[in-house]
Amino acid sequence: MKGHAVLRMPKTIHYGSRAFEEVGVEAALRGKRALIISDGVMNKLGNVSVLQKYLTNERLSHVVYLGVVSEPTDVYVAEALALFRQEKCDVIISIGGGSCIDTAKAVSVLATNGGYIGDYMGGNKLAETEPIAHIAIPTTAGTGSEATDATVITNTVNDVKMMIKQPAFMPAVAMVDPLLSMSxxxxxxxxxxxxxxxxxxxxxxxxxxxxxxxxxxxxxxxxxxxxxxxxxxxxxxxxxxxxxxxxxxxxxxxxxxxxxxxxxxxxxxxxxxxxxxxxxxxxxxxxxxxxxxxxxxxxxxxxxxxxxxxxxxxxxxxxxxxxxxxxxxxxxxxxxxxxxxxxxxxxxxxxxxxxxxxxxxxxxxxxxxxxxxxxxxxxxxxxxxxxxxxxxxxxxxx
The missing domain is CATH 1.20.1090.10 (Dehydroquinate synthase-like - alpha domain)
Known part of the structure; x- marks a missing residue:
């Protein structure tokens, strides 16, 4: 190790069986209308509808983006961001694998800082405004994306995976429920x-x-x-x-x-x-x-x-x-x-x-x-x- 060290992680981490049940409470602390970012598999398994139920229980309105069908791309980010703005959302919840979580990270930063996601690669553009609060709910035991301040988004024009790392991309809340990975x-x-x-x-x-x-x-x-x-x-x-x-x-x-x-x-x-x-x-x-x-x-x-x-x-x-x-x-x-x-x-x-x-x-x-x-x-x-x-x-x- 050279010089001083830094340790960053989400402000709040829920871990353990049934942690998922607290998502409505966490979301209500941060907003009134949620954008859920997920995919067709999560929807089919019923995880999205369960999430919607938990939000409704806390009187949060919500809208769902299910367009993530592969590794995350700048197209998914643009689509989800447009929906976020159109529906006047104020909190983001991702549920799924790393692709859903990484897409949500990008949207949370762009919603308040603007620009194209690729602008942030290599620190060329810094996220100076607080991002929209993002609650990340992983359903696989693998990517660890719920606890990182990086997102990897594919530039669909030149087929390059853009690895973008800044503190603003860190989720506000990570909810790690092993029961979700059983599917x-x-x-x-x-x-x-x-x-x-x-x-x-x-x-x-x-x-x-x-x-x-x-x-x-x-x-x-x-x-x-x-x-x-x-x-x-x-x-x-x-x-x-x-x-x-x-x-x-x-x-x-x-x-x-x-x-x-x-x-x-x-x-x-x-x-x-x-x-x-x-x-x-x-x-x-x-x-x-x-x-x-x-x-x-x-x-x-x-x-x-x-x-x-x-x-x-x-x-x-x-x-x-x-x-x-x-x-x-x-x-x-x-x-x-x-x-x-x-x-x-x-x-x-x-x-x-x-x-x-x-x-x-x-x-x-x-x-x-x-x-x-x-x-x-x-x-x-x-x-x-x-x-x-x-x-x-x-x-x-x-």
Whole structure:
């Protein structure tokens, strides 16, 4: 850690089973007419109607935007913002995965600060006016977006995922109810779970890590590694769901303050160009990138290795770091994470895009936080390795 450290998180966090029931009370403290930002899946599952009931109980009027159908884009942001203004709303509630939450973050800032969401990328435009209060309700244990001051929005003109980070994007309230994640399909549980694990690991090995983020990251890694397989095997395992929800929240707080690294830098371009959901693209990259980074993060990865081994025996740091990499590999295999080829991405199209993806990854700034900072050519080679990656305990990169 260099210099002083900062820890930011939502002003209010509700955590635990039935936390969702308090949403009306929290919303009533902040406004009278709510814009709900969600998607068709949440609507079909009945979560949106339950949310509407809780708001009605507190005499809040509301309007619903269900236009989020993929990773968040500037089009969704513009549509939801127009509805917010048209309906004269004064509080925003997002319910769903990271796409719904990230869309809502953008709307909450633009509603009071104006402009195009891309204007805020790289700090080119600062949100100087207090954003509209945003209550974030995650339904997956993965993105941690409910506890971060960043939003990732795709520019639909140039196919670039814009990573935008400013304190104004932090939700006012996070409501983390593990009961909402029980409807997640098995493959979503797997992808979002590895996404949360990658958040915790990258926050821990990041050059910007500090003692407070370390505390969150270590706790998150322990909870996630111990509970991801049980949650995957049995979606109704409430104890595993509770641990995953808390682990994801802790990982979100950790990486929001310590930043992510190479995995996320490489992941965003894959999502933008090939429309691979964020959780999957992180999972597809995590084992190979950890292997690439291992020699410069021995002590930190050794801590992860000891978590996987449950400290059953003493190991030298080198061995424990190797166990961390092989254990993440094995985890992806057990969770049936596909590689990029198995996902269905055409090899020629992928090869033709590698140069742009590597450039966009570097431009995001995240790879610079990695313990081993890669050259442009090394990122290109890592993309090639990940395309055909086989999830075993064997090391792929020297």
């Amino acid at each position: 997640s399909p098995q493959h979503v549980t797997a992808a979002t779970g590895v996404d949360a694990l990658s958040h915790a690991i990258e926050a821990y090995i990041s050059k910007l890590a500090h003692p407070l983020t370390d505390m969150m990251a270590l706790s998150a890694m322990k909870r996630i590694t111990e509970n991801i397989i049980p949650a995957f095997a049995d979606g109704a395992d409430i104890a595993a769901r509770e641990a995953m929800a808390l682990g994801s929240l802790q990982a979100g707080i950790a990486f929001s303050n310590a930043s992510v690294c190479l995995v996320h830098g490489m992941s965003r371009p894959i999502g933008a160009l090939f429309h691979v959901p964020h959780g999957y693209s992180n999972a597809m990259l995590l084992p190979a990138v950890l292997d690439f980074s291992k020699e410069t993060a021995i002590e930190r990865l050794a801590d992860l290795g000891n978590i996987f081994s449950r400290n059953e025996r003493e190991m030298a740091n080198e061995e424990a770091a190797g166990l961390a990499v092989s254990s993440v590999n094995e985890l992806c295999m057990k969770l049936e994470i596909p590689n990029l080829r198995e996902w269905g991405i055409d090899r020629t199209e992928f090869e033709n895009a590698i140069g742009k993806m590597a450039k966009d990854a570097v431009a995001s700034g995240s790879p610079a936080n990695n313990p081993r900072v890669p050259a442009h050519e090394e990122i290109e080679e890592l993309y090639r390795v990940c395309y055909d990656y086989a999830y075993t305990s064997e090391s792929k990169i020297k």
